[in-house]
């Protein structure tokens with residue numbers, strides 16, 4: 216039996232829960248919250264797995280890391296699981312968030328009500344454009360980047376969201392880290408380098424679209440009538456070709472979607 220260290224899944228620093236399990240916890244939580252809103256008291260692992268889009272054996276394994284095994288014939292207690300997963304994800308406390316770069320995306324994020332309802336309170340909005348300073352976005356005053364360190368210090372923020380053009384993202388990241396931020400959500404299409412102890416999550420909708428384009432292309436290939444197989448190969452769809460700019464270039468546009 217393979218018990219060597221190399222076969223162990225990557226785990227979180229705190230309680231040895233595999234990272235892959237942590238990544239699925241928000242999916243379970245979203246499905247459970249929907250059940251809770253419909254006042255559903257219990258749910259079977261199969262039902263919950265289907266609602267979360269996860270294999271049920273994987274779900275049971277994931278929940279075993281939380282010490283939650285459900286009751287045979289009854290299933291899992293929805294409210295208790297919501298509490299357990301929220302606690303595990305650190306959502307039973309308020310997480311103040313700073314958004315840097317209040318353009319189209321930053322303003323949309325600031326206005327998104329779903330953050331606050333999940334415990335992420337937008338505590339500060341920062342932008343380098345002086346014409347935005349003092350402007351109200353989602354009821355919060357935009358502040359200038361000159362005061363970034365002081366704003367972070369005073370607002371007790373622990374999570375930074377970067378929504379600046381790619382060319383500014385590393386510099387913004389460096390300042391956030393120097394100011395004490397240890398978790399960054401990066402929307403800019405560039406790879407950030409950070410010191411040990413700082414977690415970066417990257418969101419890139421264009422990558423998701425490229426993956427969908429890949430599947431669409433495969434589906435089209437599977438459905439194509441036989442005679443088409445002899446036709447000359449078509450030019451690859453635009454989304455399959457990486458147009459992503461090199462980090463440091465002026466590219467602040469995702470490969471597929473206009474920024």
Ligand SMILES: NC(=O)c1ccc[n+]([C@@H]2O[C@H](COP(=O)([O-])OP(=O)(O)OC[C@H]3O[C@@H](n4cnc5c(N)ncnc54)[C@H](O)[C@@H]3O)[C@@H](O)[C@H]2O)c1
Pocket residue numbers: 315316317318319320321341342343344360378379380381383386387401402403404418419420421467468469473474
């Ligand atoms: N991840 C995704 O799926 C996704 C989707 C859309 C856009 N984006 C990216 O998000 C970023 C923002 O897009 P947008 O459409 O909102 O752009 P935008 O031009 O509307 O907004 C960018 C804002 O950043 C500010 N800014 C520039 N340099 C700064 C700095 N050093 N410090 C603080 N603020 C600074 C600008 O003043 C501007 O207000 C871009 O990098 C874009 O490519 C990502």
